[in-house]
Structures are given as C-alpha cells and as structure tokens.
Amino acid sequence: MKFNAIILTALIALTGYAAAAEDAPRGHERKAQFLEKRTSSKRSGGGKMTWYGGGMLDAPACGGKPPGKYDNVVAVAQNSGYGSCNQKVRLHYKGRTEEATIRDYCADCGFGHFDATQGLFQKFADLDVGVLSNVEYELL
CATH class of the missing domain: 2.40.40.10 (RlpA-like domain)
Structure with a gap:
C-alpha cells in the first residue's frame, strides 16, 4: 500500500512537470522572445x-x-x-x-x-x- 502511494505521488509530480514544460517556451521560442525584447x-x-x-x-x-x-x-x-x-x-x-x-x-x-x-x-x-x-x- 505504501509503495502505491509513492508511485502515485511520483506520477502526480511528473504530470505537473510535463504540463509546466509543455507551457514553457522552447529554445527557438526563447530566442525569438529575447530578440523581440532587444529590437522593440x-x-x-x-x-x-x-x-x-x-x-x-x-x-x-x-x-x-x-x-x-x-x-x-x-x-x-x-x-x-x-x-x-x-x-x-x-x-x-x-x-x-x-x-x-x-x-x-x-x-x-x-x-x-x-x-x-x-x-x-x-x-x-x-x-x-x-x-x-x-x-x-x-x-x-
């Protein structure tokens, strides 16, 4: 039972991480945002x-x-x-x-x-x- 709770907690944490990573800008998007700020x-x-x-x-x-x-x-x-x-x-x-x-x-x-x-x-x-x-x- 304790093992299942650990697995469940890990899965919830990974799901939250994946969702946050999905929303974060990728390398080329970060570069575009940086250039946009510099050329505003x-x-x-x-x-x-x-x-x-x-x-x-x-x-x-x-x-x-x-x-x-x-x-x-x-x-x-x-x-x-x-x-x-x-x-x-x-x-x-x-x-x-x-x-x-x-x-x-x-x-x-x-x-x-x-x-x-x-x-x-x-x-x-x-x-x-x-x-x-x-x-x-x-x-x-």
Whole structure:
C-alpha cells in the first residue's frame, strides 16, 4: 500500500512537470522572445559613447546626404537590436540630454555603444575625453 502511494505521488509530480514544460517556451521560442525584447521600438538602457568624424562621415550606411560634423548623428553596431537606420535616439549623460538620428553603422561598436559626430559628443564632453561611460539612451 505504501509503495502505491509513492508511485502515485511520483506520477502526480511528473504530470505537473510535463504540463509546466509543455507551457514553457522552447529554445527557438526563447530566442525569438529575447530578440523581440532587444529590437522593440521602445528600448532603453545604458551604454557608452565615442566620437567619429572626417572621411568616416562621407558615406553613411543608411544612405542620404552625408552628415556634417555638428549634426546630431550616431552610428551603432549593425543588427545589434538597439537601433536601426534613421531611428531617433535620446541620449542622456550627466544632466545633459540630446536627441540624435542613427545614420551609420560602426564596425567596432558593441551593444549599447553609440559613435557620435564630434559636435554631438562635444555637447556632453570635450573630445579629449574620448569615451563616455554610463550614457543612458532611449530609442524613440
């Protein structure tokens, strides 16, 4: 009798586990959910900012007229999930906020890295600083 109770308890536990596993997203579904969160149109977070200029502004990957060094333009990592061509982004650093347009891709940028025009970078710090950490951003 005791043996039957143990078997019955084990079967109930396995049935509950199977039902929970059935409802849980599978590997490809979890990846899709992750990518959906990363590519949502209302993405925000923290990252870093560097600057670029000169000839690198001449042929933006997003097309259109090349930006000037004082335009509020940034480059991001291609297919990174934190912004795409011509999307607006609000950047905030140490009490200062600016909006910029994503117009180019940055080969050396990781997730949350914005490569800004010189003029945009200078609205936050001197060019000599080179890298700003803890830059908050919101995709608009």
